[in-house]
Amino acid sequence: RKEVEQDPGPFNVPEGATVAFNCTYSNSASQSFFWYRQDCRKEPKLLMSVYSSGNEDGRFTAQLNRASQYISLLIRDSKLSDSATYLCVVNMNPPSGTYKYIFGTGTRLKVLA
Amino acid sequence: DTEVTQTPKHLVMGMTNKKSLKCEQHMGHRAMYWYKQKAKKPPELMFVYSYEKLSINESVPSRFSPECPNSSLLNLHLHALQPEDSALYLCASSQPGRFRAESGANVLTFGAGSRLTVL
Numbered sequence: 001r002k003e004v005e006q007d008p009g010p011f012n013v014p015e016g017a018t019v020a021f022n023c024t025y026s027n028s029a030s031q032s033f034f035w036y037r038q039d040c041r042k043e044p045k046l047l048m049s050v051y052s053s054g055n056e057d058g059r060f061t062a063q064l065n066r067a068s069q070y071i072s073l074l075i076r077d078s079k080l081s082d083s084a085t086y087l088c089v090v091n092m093n094p095p096s097g098t099y100k101y102i103f104g105t106g107t108r109l110k111v112l113a
Numbered sequence: 114d115t116e117v118t119q120t121p122k123h124l125v126m127g128m129t130n131k132k133s134l135k136c137e138q139h140m141g142h143r144a145m146y147w148y149k150q151k152a153k154k155p156p157e158l159m160f161v162y163s164y165e166k167l168s169i170n171e172s173v174p175s176r177f178s179p180e181c182p183n184s185s186l187l188n189l190h191l192h193a194l195q196p197e198d199s200a201l202y203l204c205a206s207s208q209p210g211r212f213r214a215e216s217g218a219n220v221l222t223f224g225a226g227s228r229l230t231v232l
Binding site: 031034041042043044045046049087089091093098099101102103104105 | 225
């Protein structure tokens with residue numbers, strides 16, 4: 001089983017739609033959680049950190065469920081510019097003691113006019 | 114402003130060449146990372162340096178040799194690579210340790226990457 005799993009998509013949605021992505025992680029000792037966005041042939045960029053109590057940033061809402069070991073991202077009122085790959089990232093503390101960031105497979109989103 | 118800078122942006126090399134990728138961060142971070150990313154795949158961790166010491170090597174072949182000369186610089190030395198090593202190589206940095214998400218201290222910041230082609 002992969003450490004961080006996502007539905008690869010693609011998700012094709014019309015402009016204005018609401019779309020939700022889920023991500024599951026296998027290591028219960030995972031500490032921090034993030035959503036990154038990656039455009040074609042560019043580096044990943046932080047979309048938002050995921051707070052324990054959930055958090056919202058404009059049209060984006062992130063939730064964390066530690067008991068079930070999953071993270072979600074909700075995008076409301078989708079824009080054409082939201083088309084990208086969304087990467088779930090988990091920061092875990094392995095036995096070596098050094099934190100490492102593990103990426104999910106990524107979910108491709110295409111917003112259609 | 115670009116806070117993590119990678120050079121070169123593009124590199125083409127033969128299988129017998131020796132080359133290096135360079136990364137510099139101006140964020141005061143004490144952890145630096147090399148990731149490898151193939152097309153349509155997520156970034157895959159290669160190495161982690163924490164406080165200038167190599168702390169994680171994800172079983173990377175020895176033809177890749179990392180070096181951390183100081184807290185803001187990270188190099189990846191390449192020698193005798195194979196065509197399947199062609200990929201985007203991403204450098205990143207963060208603060209090591211455990212932080213509350215709300216602090217923003219443990220966010221991983223990437224450079225723009227070095228696109229490597231091995232002929």
